[in-house]
Amino acid sequence: MIGVPKDCDPVITVHGLRNAFGEQVIHDGVDLTVCRGEILGVVGGSGTGKSVLMRSIIGLQKPESGEIEVLGENMIDRDEDEAKNIRRRWGILFQNGALFSTLTVAENVEVPIREYFPYIKQPLLDEIASYKIAMSGLPPDAGPKFPSELSGGMIKRAGLARALALDPELLFLDEPTAGLDPIAAAGFDELIRSLQKKLDLTVFLITHDLDTLYAICDRVAVLADKKVIAVGTIPQLLALDHPWIQEYFNGPRGRAAADTAQEHAETLGSIEA
Amino acid sequence: MLQRKISRSLSQEMERDPANGDGDGATYRMAGSITIARAGTTAREIDAEPDPLTIDLSGVTRMDTVGAWLVYRTVRDRHAKVVGASAEAKSLLEQVAEADKPVRVHPEESAGFTRVLRELGEWVAEAGETLLGLLGFFGATLIGFANLLRRPKRFRVNAVVQRFDVVGVRALGIIGLMSFLIGIVIAQQGAVQLAQFGAEVYTINLIGRITVRELGTLMTAIMVAGRSGSAFAAQIGTMKITEEIDAMRTIGVSPVEALVIPRLMATVIMMPLLAFWAMLLALLGGGIFVWLSLGIPPLTYIQRLQEVIPITDLWIGLIKAPVFGFIIALAGCFQGMLVEGNSEEVGSRTTTAVVQSIFLVIVLDAVFAVFFSSIGWK
Numbered sequence: 001m002i003g004v005p006k007d008c009d010p011v012i013t014v015h016g017l018r019n020a021f022g023e024q025v026i027h028d029g030v031d032l033t034v035c036r037g038e039i040l041g042v043v044g045g046s047g048t049g050k051s052v053l054m055r056s057i058i059g060l061q062k063p064e065s066g067e068i069e070v071l072g073e074n075m076i077d078r079d080e081d082e083a084k085n086i087r088r089r090w091g092i093l094f095q096n097g098a099l100f101s102t103l104t105v106a107e108n109v110e111v112p113i114r115e116y117f118p119y120i121k122q123p124l125l126d127e128i129a130s131y132k133i134a135m136s137g138l139p140p141d142a143g144p145k146f147p148s149e150l151s152g153g154m155i156k157r158a159g160l161a162r163a164l165a166l167d168p169e170l171l172f173l174d175e176p177t178a179g180l181d182p183i184a185a186a187g188f189d190e191l192i193r194s195l196q197k198k199l200d201l202t203v204f205l206i207t208h209d210l211d212t213l214y215a216i217c218d219r220v221a222v223l224a225d226k227k228v229i230a231v232g233t234i235p236q237l238l239a240l241d242h243p244w245i246q247e248y249f250n251g252p253r254g255r256a257a258a259d260t261a262q263e264h265a266e267t268l269g270s271i272e273a
Numbered sequence: 274m275l276q277r278k279i280s281r282s283l284s285q286e287m288e289r290d291p292a293n294g295d296g297d298g299a300t301y302r303m304a305g306s307i308t309i310a311r312a313g314t315t316a317r318e319i320d321a322e323p324d325p326l327t328i329d330l331s332g333v334t335r336m337d338t339v340g341a342w343l344v345y346r347t348v349r350d351r352h353a354k355v356v357g358a359s360a361e362a363k364s365l366l367e368q369v370a371e372a373d374k375p376v377r378v379h380p381e382e383s384a385g386f387t388r389v390l391r392e393l394g395e396w397v398a399e400a401g402e403t404l405l406g407l408l409g410f411f412g413a414t415l416i417g418f419a420n421l422l423r424r425p426k427r428f429r430v431n432a433v434v435q436r437f438d439v440v441g442v443r444a445l446g447i448i449g450l451m452s453f454l455i456g457i458v459i460a461q462q463g464a465v466q467l468a469q470f471g472a473e474v475y476t477i478n479l480i481g482r483i484t485v486r487e488l489g490t491l492m493t494a495i496m497v498a499g500r501s502g503s504a505f506a507a508q509i510g511t512m513k514i515t516e517e518i519d520a521m522r523t524i525g526v527s528p529v530e531a532l533v534i535p536r537l538m539a540t541v542i543m544m545p546l547l548a549f550w551a552m553l554l555a556l557l558g559g560g561i562f563v564w565l566s567l568g569i570p571p572l573t574y575i576q577r578l579q580e581v582i583p584i585t586d587l588w589i590g591l592i593k594a595p596v597f598g599f600i601i602a603l604a605g606c607f608q609g610m611l612v613e614g615n616s617e618e619v620g621s622r623t624t625t626a627v628v629q630s631i632f633l634v635i636v637l638d639a640v641f642a643v644f645f646s647s648i649g650w651k
Contacts, residue, residue, distance in 0.1 A: 101615060101617050102617075104380070106376075106378040106379070113309070116309075117309060117310065117312065117313070119313045120309075120312055120313050121313070121316075124312065124313075124316055126378040126379070127342065127346065128309075128339055128342065129376075129378055130374075130376035130377075130378055131338070131342060131369055131372040131373060131374075131376070132338075132372075133376045134372040134373070134374040134376050135338075135368070135372040138376075140374050140375055140376045140377060141377055142376070143376050143377045143378040143379070144377055144378065144379055144380035144381075147615075148614050148615050148617075166309060167308065167309060167337035167338050167339065198364065198365075198368050199338070199368075
């Protein structure tokens, strides 16, 4: 277990989280801190409760016990009005986009704005929606389309545009590159990285994609044995002697991703030199 | 191209010294946090300022993309000057300038009359296609039946028997209750009206003939359409979405043989049985009412029923039942097979299946009524 960086300004703090569905215990004593301005990747085998952890943090899953603090506010047993104040400060991209299927892409982006700022007039609302759509890298004709007319990659981008609608400080991404082809996935990674830098976002990212981990994550948290067994940079994690971590990062896929990242860095280095 | 020019002029204007910018026109000073929370007010205030305008951002402590957008569009549309922008504000302004692309937000809408015409045309074309599709589907099931007749070993007995249970046995309760109540209602309403002529005894004729000839079968068909027709559409539609049907085809199992024919056969066989059950329960309900309310004892009621109901009435009711069952199952399976894309369509196709089958059942019922009268079964 590698600790929290010294200069950390915590945005999410999870302490002693316990989640269980009936007899089946998912989490038992999860501790995690996400610092401002970082991209934290969460990895773990299937069924280790990555999504459940995210759902607990954003308040969709009531934990059995434990403390969760987001943006300095306690998240457990809050009343609806207070929770709303935090909800407008985060954006969430669900695994399958979760776009409202009866609304167009532009209307989807406008939903959160309408909800929190009902007095903003339609023309300005349309302008905001249009630049959010462009920022998420969607083509100009995507605005009036319905989710059923979009490809998988476009759905993710549209979901991202909706997540960014209120200029959040904190962004949750649940497997953003799952189901995308490698080129689209790399493009999406780059988009997240550049938006994170430009808009000064803190990103909580669940992923299975080793390329994503190497390409954009500042730190990686590993979920196993119902706990977060380690958090740190990838080199820090590689130095640990945990069998799952070793197999994950040093398996054939892990090594391939590391090589790609290495090559990428070298190419960049030689161009700059 | 235009965007790039604007973005360049924006950065030039931002670099200008605040003292020089103050020379002509109004200056709008922004202070504090310029975010989405103040978007409405800020937009109104900027609009109220006269041209040429200078926007002073030196007092801004926090800005988000919406604030940056409001400043950017003033620069773009009114050639306003921006002074005193901090490094973060400049970077935000550049980003929204970069994201300013001609994105369409609303679908193109044509004028009223042409739109009505277009929608009418689309509707007609769609109705035609549905009818043609239903005919094609009917043909496919006939071919499926023919294949089964040639190779009877491929007939899925288990699937059919399982459908018997779902479509028939489990519907007994609700169809029985419904028919029983309808029997009471007919008896009660009939008795009230016939009492005006002193002809209460004819209530029995009314109950007997209307339930056996018409309502028993018709109400059962409507109930089966709502219960089983919708279930067929939803089940098959869901299987389409999860690609189960594609998997079947690639393995070499015909979805018509495996899914459609068992459902069709179960409905065709169960409908007359359910209709007969419905007739019995309606007669029972009516009988209890006339016994308690008009004082006609059950034995007299049964004797009277035998006298007034011609056997042809029963044939009419029972001949219609399997035809209705066939239509209901066909429409349900057909709509299920039409599902494509998302789960929302399962819902809309299920609704269409029920509406279509009830409509077709009533149309056919009218055809049957005319037909049987004209062959002398009155």
